[in-house]
Amino acid sequence: MSGTIVQQGQSWIFSVPATLIAASAIGGPKEGKGPLGADFDYLFSDNRDGQASFEQMEQRMLQIACEMAIAKAGCVADDIDFFLCGDLLNQITSSGFTARSLARPYFGLFAACATAVEGLILSSLMVASGAAKKTMCAAGSHTCTAERQFRYPNEYGCQKPPQSQYTTTAAGAAIIGNEEGVIKITAATIGRVVDLGITDSFNMGGAMAPAFADTITAHLQQRGVSADYYDLILSGDLGRVGRDIALDLLYRRGIELDERRYIDCGCLIYGDDKAVFAGGSGCGCVASVSFGHIYRRLMAGELNRVLIAATGALLSPTSSQQKQSIPGISHAVALERI
């Protein structure tokens, strides 16, 4: 056994951690107008930008995110040993087509909106264990593909309840490697599926909050640190409704998160924009916020220790129509300047 990875319950502590070498974030027009606009590497001014379909636009954004991350890492696609990617589309086709373009060995992943962090965790495992020198993980989403697939095409103009969230049009990619660097991936906690029986598919924040609380509790206990070890805990994407529930659930477990140091990606990305209801969501939300905004703040030294606990709602339209409740999951990863 290697000794570079210590398993503690559902957590991995990386004693020889991988480096987050480079990261990129791509957004659409609405994301660019939000408070994090300046933290994207590239912003499209149109949600389709001349592509034949929104699906092709989603794939294009994912691909540009990957290409920019590779360029920022100062390498070429062939230097990437393994590519880990996922998205919200049925059969994660945006990821499959992006993997086709990159022509690198590919692992397809699905953890709904937590996919970027599932990829980051597995990438870190590969590098820390010596199974890879360099990996890339990515995830993305598009409001027009997701709304049509999961609910109704935006053109219908359906009413939405206040607990609903708005799927982000964004993508993020990160390169992980065994070389020296500023940001290390020091620990990870792999989530269990938690489902308290919510069936309202608009209330994904409420459905995912218990999984977030479960993973945070496990992470702090298994890593042996308290919440204030981290300068910032980032959930993604509980939205305003789920965030309040998460704070409450953790408080009841004796974990009091400092509200100034606990941020939700879904609350952050669009600021006070009322048109997004409870906030942003989608694979691209935590991916672009983590690999854009948070990456920059870590690189600038404004943050030293960040725990990203991405959350995913593992439902499908079919499972909702069949009256199944919504299983939630949350995967957490610690990024630190050390």
Next chain:
Amino acid sequence: MSGTIVQQGQSWIFSVPATLIAASAIGGPKEGKGPLGADFDYLFSDNRDGQASFEQMEQRMLQIACEMAIAKAGCVADDIDFFLCGDLLNQITSSGFTARSLARPYFGLFAACATAVEGLILSSLMVASGAAKKTMCAAGSHTCTAERQFRYPNEYGCQKPPQSQYTTTAAGAAIIGNEEGVIKITAATIGRVVDLGITDSFNMGGAMAPAFADTITAHLQQRGVSADYYDLILSGDLGRVGRDIALDLLYRRGIELDERRYIDCGCLIYGDDKAVFAGGSGCGCVASVSFGHIYRRLMAGELNRVLIAATGALLSPTSSQQKQSIPGISHAVALERI
């Protein structure tokens, strides 16, 4: 770096390999009547067996496969450190609901019909690197859920062309651990996406065959062995059309597979049954054949070295409707008695 995992290109050679501790295969009525009927651990006599939906039946089969594998390994669910699972349903809901029941840390995967091997590879990485003591991987499919989702409900009685394949109603699960045992997971090759432009979504065998040839070529070269190192090379699931194309593609690359030692799961599972057209397919096909039939033959000493190269077609109905071609992928894993 650990030294237990040697990376050679897109392959991993496990110098301290994980053990395949136990495996299970569950099938439906048609699978039970095929030539591998006796190799299933449990067979349902009805495709729905009283469940409210075919989707719930698919999940139930996956869950029973997991429970039987756990029982055969002589452990309980809580002994499983990580659960890796995937299926063909949109947002892999069968896997998510199974993970909910098991309540173990969960990685959702998608590689279409190659998902079981993606899970087996990542499971082996976790155990070989010391990141887990025991993992479980699983995959499953159901003919009624897949046909409805990807093509038409079976009740429509649509005509199908001879190159089409029949989605298997089956599930398989395997437990991988760091303890002593008969079958070791000695090497793996992670596939690249290969797409030669086939757009006929009935011809998945033809679409996936180039990916299989690509992975076999890479595996043999990177492991430094010839095809006859293996007692058996198993593809899953190219069917009769894809198998012939694969043999031809490899022959042109100078790799001549011995036809007696190269079998395709899709050709094997239903024998000469003409109602399945070119053969079986679906996540459950390679999963149940590998974790049922092949596992038993390895345990019995009839086989000593097997290379399972699962294949997946990374299309969706949406991508086909949008005239996209079919990306193929093939992940390979070596199981050996050593």
